[in-house]
Amino acid sequence: MADKSYEIMQSDKIESDIEGYLRDQENKSYLRFITCGSVDDGKSTLIGRLLYDSKLIFEDQLKNLESDSKKMGTQGGEIDFALLVDGLAAEREQGITIDVAYRFFTTDKRKFIVADTPGHEQYTRNMATGASTADLAVILIDARKGILTQTRRHSFITSLLGVKHVVVAINKMDLAGYSKEIFDTIERDYRTFADDMGFSSIQCIPVSALKGDNITESGNNMGWYDGPTLLEYLECVDISTNEENAPFRMSVQWVNRPDLDFRGFSGTIVSGEIKPGDEIVALPSAQTSKIKSIVTYDGELETACKDQAVTLTLEDEIDVSRGDLISDRNNRPEITDQLQAHVIWMHDEPMLPGRPYLIKLANKTISGEITDLKYKIDVNSFDREAGKTLKLNEVGVCNISLNDKVVYEAYKTVPALGSFIVIDKMTNATLAAGMIDFGLRRATNVHWQAVDVDKSTRAQQKRQKPLVLWFTGLSASGKSTIANLVEKKLLALGKHTYLLDGDNVRHGLNRDLGFVDADRVENIRRVGEVAKLMVDAGLIVLTAFISPFRSERIMVRDMLEEHEFMEVFVDTPLEICEQRDPKGLYKKARSGEIKNFTGFDSPYEAPENAEIHLRTADISAEEAADQVIKAIEENYL
Amino acid sequence: MSINHLEKLEAESIHIIREVAATCSNPVMLYSIGKDSSVMMHLALKAFYPSKLPFPVMHVDTTWKFREMIEFRDRFSQENDLDLIVHINQDGVDQGIGPFSHGSVVHTDIMKTQGLKQALDKYGFDAAFGGARRDEEKSRAKERIFSFRSNQHRWDPKNQRPELWNIYNSRIQKGESIRVFPLSNWTELDIWQYIHLENIPIVPLYFAKERPVVERDGMMVMVDDGRMPLKLGEVPMMKKVRFRTLGCYPLTGAVQSEAGTLTEIIQEMLLTKTSEREGRAIDKDSNASMEQKKQEGYF
Numbered sequence: 001m002a003d004k005s006y007e008i009m010q011s012d013k014i015e016s017d018i019e020g021y022l023r024d025q026e027n028k029s030y031l032r033f034i035t036c037g038s039v040d041d042g043k044s045t046l047i048g049r050l051l052y053d054s055k056l057i058f059e060d061q062l063k064n065l066e067s068d069s070k071k072m073g074t075q076g077g078e079i080d081f082a083l084l085v086d087g088l089a090a091e092r093e094q095g096i097t098i099d100v101a102y103r104f105f106t107t108d109k110r111k112f113i114v115a116d117t118p119g120h121e122q123y124t125r126n127m128a129t130g131a132s133t134a135d136l137a138v139i140l141i142d143a144r145k146g147i148l149t150q151t152r153r154h155s156f157i158t159s160l161l162g163v164k165h166v167v168v169a170i171n172k173m174d175l176a177g178y179s180k181e182i183f184d185t186i187e188r189d190y191r192t193f194a195d196d197m198g199f200s201s202i203q204c205i206p207v208s209a210l211k212g213d214n215i216t217e218s219g220n221n222m223g224w225y226d227g228p229t230l231l232e233y234l235e236c237v238d239i240s241t242n243e244e245n246a247p248f249r250m251s252v253q254w255v256n257r258p259d260l261d262f263r264g265f266s267g268t269i270v271s272g273e274i275k276p277g278d279e280i281v282a283l284p285s286a287q288t289s290k291i292k293s294i295v296t297y298d299g300e301l302e303t304a305c306k307d308q309a310v311t312l313t314l315e316d317e318i319d320v321s322r323g324d325l326i327s328d329r330n331n332r333p334e335i336t337d338q339l340q341a342h343v344i345w346m347h348d349e350p351m352l353p354g355r356p357y358l359i360k361l362a363n364k365t366i367s368g369e370i371t372d373l374k375y376k377i378d379v380n381s382f383d384r385e386a387g388k389t390l391k392l393n394e395v396g397v398c399n400i401s402l403n404d405k406v407v408y409e410a411y412k413t414v415p416a417l418g419s420f421i422v423i424d425k426m427t428n429a430t431l432a433a434g435m436i437d438f439g440l441r442r443a444t445n446v447h448w449q450a451v452d453v454d455k456s457t458r459a460q461q462k463r464q465k466p467l468v469l470w471f472t473g474l475s476a477s478g479k480s481t482i483a484n485l486v487e488k489k490l491l492a493l494g495k496h497t498y499l500l501d502g503d504n505v506r507h508g509l510n511r512d513l514g515f516v517d518a519d520r521v522e523n524i525r526r527v528g529e530v531a532k533l534m535v536d537a538g539l540i541v542l543t544a545f546i547s548p549f550r551s552e553r554i555m556v557r558d559m560l561e562e563h564e565f566m567e568v569f570v571d572t573p574l575e576i577c578e579q580r581d582p583k584g585l586y587k588k589a590r591s592g593e594i595k596n597f598t599g600f601d602s603p604y605e606a607p608e609n610a611e612i613h614l615r616t617a618d619i620s621a622e623e624a625a626d627q628v629i630k631a632i633e634e635n636y637l
Numbered sequence: 638m639s640i641n642h643l644e645k646l647e648a649e650s651i652h653i654i655r656e657v658a659a660t661c662s663n664p665v666m667l668y669s670i671g672k673d674s675s676v677m678m679h680l681a682l683k684a685f686y687p688s689k690l691p692f693p694v695m696h697v698d699t700t701w702k703f704r705e706m707i708e709f710r711d712r713f714s715q716e717n718d719l720d721l722i723v724h725i726n727q728d729g730v731d732q733g734i735g736p737f738s739h740g741s742v743v744h745t746d747i748m749k750t751q752g753l754k755q756a757l758d759k760y761g762f763d764a765a766f767g768g769a770r771r772d773e774e775k776s777r778a779k780e781r782i783f784s785f786r787s788n789q790h791r792w793d794p795k796n797q798r799p800e801l802w803n804i805y806n807s808r809i810q811k812g813e814s815i816r817v818f819p820l821s822n823w824t825e826l827d828i829w830q831y832i833h834l835e836n837i838p839i840v841p842l843y844f845a846k847e848r849p850v851v852e853r854d855g856m857m858v859m860v861d862d863g864r865m866p867l868k869l870g871e872v873p874m875m876k877k878v879r880f881r882t883l884g885c886y887p888l889t890g891a892v893q894s895e896a897g898t899l900t901e902i903i904q905e906m907l908l909t910k911t912s913e914r915e916g917r918a919i920d921k922d923s924n925a926s927m928e929q930k931k932q933e934g935y936f
Binding site: 014015018022025026028029030101103106111125126128129133253256262264267268295297298305306308309311322358360361363365416421423429430 | 647
């Protein structure tokens with residue numbers, strides 16, 4: 001440890017065999033940990049002490065520290081280790097740690113990165129940030145106070161972010177009489193509540209950061225404790241995960257194309273191993289190939305593993321772009337556009353279900369929305385609570401709908417394929433972080449999709465009642481002309497509208513349909529469904545279709561709720577229509593060129609109880625449109 | 638199979654560098670010619686091999702850099718086929734700004750900070766890589782890897798975007814930009830070890846050699862050219878010195894040393910305990926000075 005003999009040994013080695021020393025250094029393992037606790041728990045003091053005792057403080061820093069300690073006077077002239085780590089000027093003045101700060105130290109066994117994060121509830125997001133890259137969490141407890149609300153919160157966030165190893169540093173033992181009973185009680189209490197949090201190891205250590213007990217050396221005050229010191233434990237804890245036979249996965253970050261002859265896919269391997277010849281599949285396209293080579297600046301590799309940043313070339317020319325996943329062909333991850341995830345909200349602007357956000361997941365940034373907040377989780381009590389929205393620092397389980405397919409894994413299986421951030425489309429701020437629980441089946445999703453943002457909220461947003469104005473009448477009766485005028489007038493009134501026109505629909509949606517009766521019915525059924533979706537979207541829909549059959553008009557009427565369907569009968573005598581004949585259809589029908597023409601060899605069933613009856617022989621199109629507007633205003637708006 | 642800590646740091650940095658190339662429209666890599674910059678360039682070459690760097694490299698030249706730095710810069714960029722931009726604040730040159738006439742604070746502000754802002758605006762870069770490490774200085778310990786700057790190039794330490802896992806949010810509005818620090822998680826020892834392991838070329842000034850120096854305000858300053866006004870009685874002495882950091886020669890203190898090889902440098906670094914920036918005049922003004930400078934637009 002940091003005792004004198006060790007230090008001399010290391011110095012000797014550096015002096016006599018620097019090459020050997022450097023070789024030792026290269027093979028060190030790496031531990032990233034987070035410290036959780038509040039100012040009062042002595043967290044900064046603990047880290048400062050670790051840095052100090054592992055001799056990582058340089059002489060000039062020590063000089064600064066001594067002068068600062070005197071100036072601040074917090075430790076009565078003694079060295080205040082906390083001043084070493086409280087970085088930002090504002091924090092130093094207020095004596096609090098606001099943001100995540102990263103510290104580095106090394107011993108002969110390991111290199112360490114410490115994410116020092118604030119403990120207050122208003123900094124939950126900062127703690128989550130620190131925990132996202134940590135292998136282990138050191139949770140501080142003030143021995144005099146025992147387990148507090150914050151201890152539960154810190155443990156919850158640690159567990160939420162999937163940190164597997166926890167050290168409970170029971171601090172300020174010097175102020176608790178170095179009492180074994182106090183330590184035992186806290187340890188028992190902690191294990192009881194943390195039992196089902198999914199940690200693979202929990203180690204409790206009684207320490208005094210201020211006095212240095214059990215930090216790097218045991219000291220003489222707690223002879224009853226025969227476990228490791230904090231540093232001993234951090235040096236030795238086994239953080240390897242059982243990833244034998246984990247399937248290969250690499251998300252493509254950048255397509256490497258220096259010239260026409262080379263096409264490589266660069267990315268960081270997030271699971272498994274790969275070697276040339278391995279069979280792969282690119283997802284979501286599902287095209288298959290084999291690995292041709294693993295290209296690096298230092299030459300081609302025979303094999304590459306998780307965490308390495310490599311460039312792969314493939315045997316076949318298949319289409320792969322950024323955000324695609326190259327996977328073991330025989331063990332593929334799932335693909336979905338509907339997810340359930342735990343979400344931590346990190347912004348002052350609350351989460352709004354239904355609002356479009358950007359979701360960045362595994363090198364892919366796509367539009368999506370949080371369709372449903374299933375429940376919130378109280379970070380202190382772990383209770384589930386109902387809620388409509390998530391505010392800053394709140395955690396919830398959400399259903400998420402994406403505008404495109406993503407390849408994913410559950411966060412607990414492959415964190416790199418199960419984690420995402422939520423970005424505001426307007427400000428680009430990072431709003432939230434999410435961890436995927438599982439993908440949802442589409443059907444399940446449709447069921448709840450309607451629940452949250454529904455027709456009435458959409459309509460409210462548009463300040464109107466959604467409605468279908470169904471114009472029916474003979475060909476050339478003036479349906480489209482009048483509907484067009486009505487739409488203009490509605491627009492002028494600030495209404496949100498859409499005009500579905502018979503001819504236009506037949507060019508696209510219903511291109512496959514002819515004019516036999518079955519097709520006419522299907523034509524109307526489809527238009528009815530589209531109109532219904534638009535009504536659901538909160539729109540005023542105008543349709544201009546001959547729609548000759550009464551039953552189909554009733555069918556559409558029945559698809560909608562009462563008062564959502566207004567039939568507009570454009571009553572123009574056949575003779576007048578035939579006179580107008582703008583498209584020359586009547587002429588063709590009369591000559592027999594067109595079959596099944598309404599009014600000739602196909603019937604028109606005039607409405608019996610149309611909401612609006614326009615007798616166009618007597619009025620102009622403009623007047624007809626005004627009648628429609630008047631009727632809507634009287635009955636609906 | 639797993640990788641050791643240096644390999645892990647290397648892979649993380651490559652991931653960061655690639656992410657910028659993939660998501661930003663006009664990035665640039667700032668090149669200060671120091672050892673950290675050399676490591677960053679090396680990582681960038683690795684990230685895109687066999688492609689060339691998909692972005693230019695820019696040196697903001699204060700006109701007071703060591704001559705050996707400039708030689709090294711030009712050779713290195715030629716050998717690696719880099720698209721090198723050298724930017725000098727011409728306004729500053731016209732006003733005759735220099736460290737001797739205007740002092741370190743004014744000189745650094747105008748030639749370095751203002752020069753950098755000028756260059757970023759001139760070329761419209763939306764992302765700029767820097768070689769800063771979190772272990773260098775306290776305010777850097779809190780800075781994100783993707784660090785957001787307003788359209789005035791200001792850093793707001795209270796309003797940083799949360800940065801989780803290795804998912805970086807590189808989206809910005811027009812006029813805003815990002816500073817990206819791929820070496821954030823490296824320590825000074827990591828840098829030296831990596832240079833050693835990978836045989837990365839560095840400026841010879843890091844190695845001890847007989848050089849002409851004068852002692853001023855407790856700092857050994859190398860007389861690199863004729864622009865250095867000698868005070869009465871000041872005579873440059875040949876001393877075996879080296880530099881722990883590199884910057885403007887009048888502002889960079891030399892240390893006496895016998896370390897003539899890379900391993901000797903590392904050995905010396907491990908056995909002497911003075912932190913790295915001690916040799917730089919710029920940090921000494923006040924303890925929180927770096928944070929303040931960064932808020933004003935210093936890299």
